[in-house]
Amino acid sequence: MAIKSSTFGRIELSGKEAARFLVHMNEDKANPKAKENLEEGKALRAKMRAWQEKHQS
Amino acid sequence: MEFGSDYIVRPIQSTDSLIPFKTGSQEFQPLKAFLRNQAIEFQLAMVAQTYVCILLEDGEDKGKVIGYLTLTCSELDIKNGYELSDCPYANQYDSLPAVKIARLAIDARYRGNKLGKMFVALALDVTTQDIYPTVGCRFLITDAKANAVAFYKTEGFSELNTVKNLTSPNPVMFIDLFKTLNE
Numbered sequence: 001m002a003i004k005s006s007t008f009g010r011i012e013l014s015g016k017e018a019a020r021f022l023v024h025m026n027e028d029k030a031n032p033k034a035k036e037n038l039e040e041g042k043a044l045r046a047k048m049r050a051w052q053e054k055h056q057s
Numbered sequence: 058m059e060f061g062s063d064y065i066v067r068p069i070q071s072t073d074s075l076i077p078f079k080t081g082s083q084e085f086q087p088l089k090a091f092l093r094n095q096a097i098e099f100q101l102a103m104v105a106q107t108y109v110c111i112l113l114e115d116g117e118d119k120g121k122v123i124g125y126l127t128l129t130c131s132e133l134d135i136k137n138g139y140e141l142s143d144c145p146y147a148n149q150y151d152s153l154p155a156v157k158i159a160r161l162a163i164d165a166r167y168r169g170n171k172l173g174k175m176f177v178a179l180a181l182d183v184t185t186q187d188i189y190p191t192v193g194c195r196f197l198i199t200d201a202k203a204n205a206v207a208f209y210k211t212e213g214f215s216e217l218n219t220v221k222n223l224t225s226p227n228p229v230m231f232i233d234l235f236k237t238l239n240e
Contacts, residue, residue, distance in 0.1 A: 002221050003229060005200050007159050008105060010132045010152075011229055013217075018135040020219045025153075025233060030240035034181065034213030034232045037174065041182030044175060047060045048067065055118070 058170040065118060066179060069107040071097050073120040081165025084204070088162035092125055096160075105129040105159055108179060110172055124163040126176040128183060131157035133196060133231075154192070155231075156184045158199040177212040185234055195234055200227040213237075 004012040013021050058064055075096075080089045092107075099105040110124035136151035158180055163172045180197055188194040201209050203226055206216070214230040222228045 002219075003217075003225065005227070005229065007200065008099075008129050008157075010134055011155075011157075011198060011200075012134040013229075014135075017217060017219050017222060021133070021135055021217055024215065024217065024231075028215065028233065028236065030236035031213040031215065031232065033211065034237045035240075037178040037213055038181045038185060038237055040175075041178035041180070042186070044060065044066065044178055045182045045186070048065070051061060051065050052067070 058167075058172070060175075062113070062116075064113055064123065064172075065111050066108055066175070067111065067118075069096055069100060069109045069122075069125065070120065073109060073111075073122050075122055078122050078125075078162075079165050080162060084202075085162065088160060091127070091160055092122070092162070096125065096127060099127070099129075107160070108176070110163075110175070112167070122164075123167045124172045124176065125160065126158065126180060127160035128180060129157050129159045131155045131198060133198065153195045155196040155198045156180065156188055156194055158197065161199075161205075173208060174212055177209075181232070181234075181237070185238060189234060189238075197232040197234060199230050201230045202227060206230070 002013065002015045002017040075093045078089055078092055080086060096107040100107055105127050107125055107127045109122045111118050112121045112123045114121060133153040133155055134151070135153070161173060161176055184194050184197050199209060199214070206228060209230045210216070214232055216223060217229045
């Protein structure tokens with residue numbers, strides 16, 4: 001099988017799938033939406049920490 | 058909906074109200090069943106961490122769950138795919154560390170509020186700020202359900218671009234954290 005995966009486990013790629021993944025890894029550009037979500041994630045975690053500190057004390 | 062006035066996000070707690078969570082259709086029943094029956098167990102067993110979106114009631118956290126995200130450690134094993142003659146990238150890594158979005162669901166009554174996007178942002182921050190700096194992590198990955206592929210693409214995931222994967226009922230999707238942080 002070329003793709004084996006389980007919900008709470010690893011993903012195994014072989015053959016064409018593994019070779020294609022290596023090309024993705026080496027040649028794809030950063031996804032602008034992922035970069036945007038990364039920044040939103042930082043802001044969200046800051047809010048989560050602030051809420052926790054406020055409501056634990 | 059706004060964080061702090063309408064909802065908050067935190068790790069799941071055994072006292073949370075999980076029974077009222079509605080997924081809205083039969084195809085999402087496994088997501089409801091996991092939240093009700095396994096999310097706490099997986100957390101206590103240190104197998105996965107579930108973050109819940111809590112609807113604030115009178116400004117207070119009373120444990121009403123309206124969405125959740127479950128993350129677990131994973132890896133991408135690619136060593137069986139190397140064919141040295143035609144793979145210029147061979148001999149680098151047999152496997153690559155990853156964090157997997159194992160579950161992500163929003164209560165049907167609260168969809169359309171960008172809570173799914175919020176959970177992807179949270180997963181990205183956990184992987185890049187906590188996991189990668191301490192033990193290494195190259196990818197955020199998921200086995201998307203067919204009806205969730207468009208959502209994950211919109212939020213920055215790429216599909217492994219092979220016919221077998223694109224026609225799979227649960228295609229492998231990923232975000233390369235190295236590219237996301239460094240380009």
